[in-house]
Amino acid sequence: MEPPAQSRRVTIVDVARHAQVSTTAVSKVLRNAYGASPAMREKVQRSIAELGYRPYAAARGLRGQTYTIGIMLPDIRNPFFPDIVDGVTDWFKDTDYQVLLGPGCNGEEAEARVTEAMVDRGMDGLILVAPVSPRSHLEHLANLVPTVVVGRHGHSPRYDTVADDDIAGAALIVRHLADLGHRRIAHIEHLETDPTRIAEMPNTQRSEGYRRAMRERGLADETDIVSTSYTQEGGYLGAQQLLARKRRPTAIFAGSDFVAMGVLEALAEAKLSVPEDISLTGYDNTSFAALRSISLTSVDQAGNDIGANAARLLLDRITERGRPTVQVKLSPTLIVRNSTAPAAR
């Protein structure tokens, strides 16, 4: 019943012996490096297959690459992030790289722990999704290892960025609601206090986009923002505040789908129905929004494209570390569902 004495891993040396060549030769074949004849390649490949050899990443790491890419996600629960991850993994699918995710990165401290751990493990590249760390830490990381920052505006000479145009996204919503005849359109935002990153966060961009679009439509006086947080709880509390106004809004633009879920709850408690009494929109087009019984108008960020772009930029930077940084900005699209309707006369 004892497990068989754990057999030693097949190494490059075993392959070399089996194929009757040097370890150098095997290494060259593995990396498609220059200096190996087709005949030798063939011979080595056969030995590799026969022995079932697999390169040991830890050993490779000691000499350079580990062929591992790390993705830091602030929260696996947010259904928007898997799309990004899929975009990244798809891109790396046919390469030797393996993508690994760091879990539980809520908050600056946890974020630092995970990213440090990734550096310690010799990862070849990092994709940081919506990080909350200060810029200085991001740049520190980017100095150590090729890095792409996703979902955060602003640019750095150290890392590439990929983000969706949140200003445009907010405008899509406001225009849609205004076109339906709404004037009192309120917004629930995520309160951002940290001055070092305030301008870079998507949430502040969304509220800025809201403000601009309201102005553009001549609704500047109707601008009404409640600051809570991008959580269900935040939506619930925000909606309660809005419903307590003397002049209630006729439409609410929640900063994220999560927030909209909380708003729905508050509205249900107040016996108000959507969209008859109040129109509601979310942001991120998560799977919640698509549920038929919720059917929330939302903004789609094309998570797959975001991920794919991040992966592309990262691979570029791994190949050519010195190249100037790039900022990719993607355009969101509006998904109209049943939670928005013309304003009551």
Added chain:
Amino acid sequence: MEPPAQSRRVTIVDVARHAQVSTTAVSKVLRNAYGASPAMREKVQRSIAELGYRPYAAARGLRGQTYTIGIMLPDIRNPFFPDIVDGVTDWFKDTDYQVLLGPGCNGEEAEARVTEAMVDRGMDGLILVAPVSPRSHLEHLANLVPTVVVGRHGHSPRYDTVADDDIAGAALIVRHLADLGHRRIAHIEHLETDPTRIAEMPNTQRSEGYRRAMRERGLADETDIVSTSYTQEGGYLGAQQLLARKRRPTAIFAGSDFVAMGVLEALAEAKLSVPEDISLTGYDNTSFAALRSISLTSVDQAGNDIGANAARLLLDRITERGRPTVQVKLSPTLIVRNSTAPAAR
């Protein structure tokens, strides 16, 4: 504008020089190993802090441990899995271990790719959540590296398992519905065809539990199972089949919350309301179920406990590889919400 010449990492040699001791000594301090006086410990610790030294996991891996735990998740989108992950990461929080997730493991082939990659990276332990690979592959893996399998029944002399009692969970549902006066209780299951794993999968356990509980309540003749899949689509199609019956069920036990979402859709199309016309239950108690506008009666699996148990067993096995394997079975609880109501007379 050029990044500063990438500074070399601080190594154990630098620390040794700075503290005026040997590298061996530093290594001992790092691992709390025997053979270092308190005085030396103190001296080395100070140097480590001063230089900001961090051990390089890749190099450690070459000689033994990498202090990395891999979790394989079949699908990040399933809101049930994050609870498990949280349970695991919480357990490892105060240790030197770092948990990393493998993404995109849908299907046997992808699963094998990810697990192989984890082995190649010298991970110290693996937690496989609801794997679909055949037992032989799981045992092969477990031979290479300590492994815990989560959410799959049956036991092996090679790996530990943690699972929720799905038979008991299904019984909770059936009893709840029967107590409400329902007799025609139908079940939508995930069709399992692979004979090698059929008895081990949670889905088959759930339908078995359903059958038994129906018998127990004297409702054997009302047993009505539709086989589709554990997806929203599967729920939609399954519900359509059930609604086409001559004698429609008065309650539907969907095998997972996802399935229930699809059922809701089909019911809405058929202009049937929940729970007035039909009672509906899910399984897994995902965040969907808790949404107020859905409010689905479901079974909670205590994902955190599952994760914590898996972590504990894994750490045990890393410390003592030879010990006999353990099977942990946890008890689910019923969460009653508004989607179930007494059967119409």
Added chain:
DNA sequence: CAGCTCGTGGGAAACGTTACCCATTCCATG
């Protein structure tokens, strides 16, 4: 005081892979 043991510290050889550089062969060129 000889012979042990115990506590403390270090030397050096791994671990598996890659990168640098050199050696050999072969062929084309003058």
Added chain:
DNA sequence: CATGGAATGGGTAACGTTTCCCACGAGCTG
């Protein structure tokens, strides 16, 4: 036929850490 260069293959020293051992001295025991 001598020379040069390209093509091919290999020797070997790293990379950063751990582990096995050995050395040294102090404090015991008989």
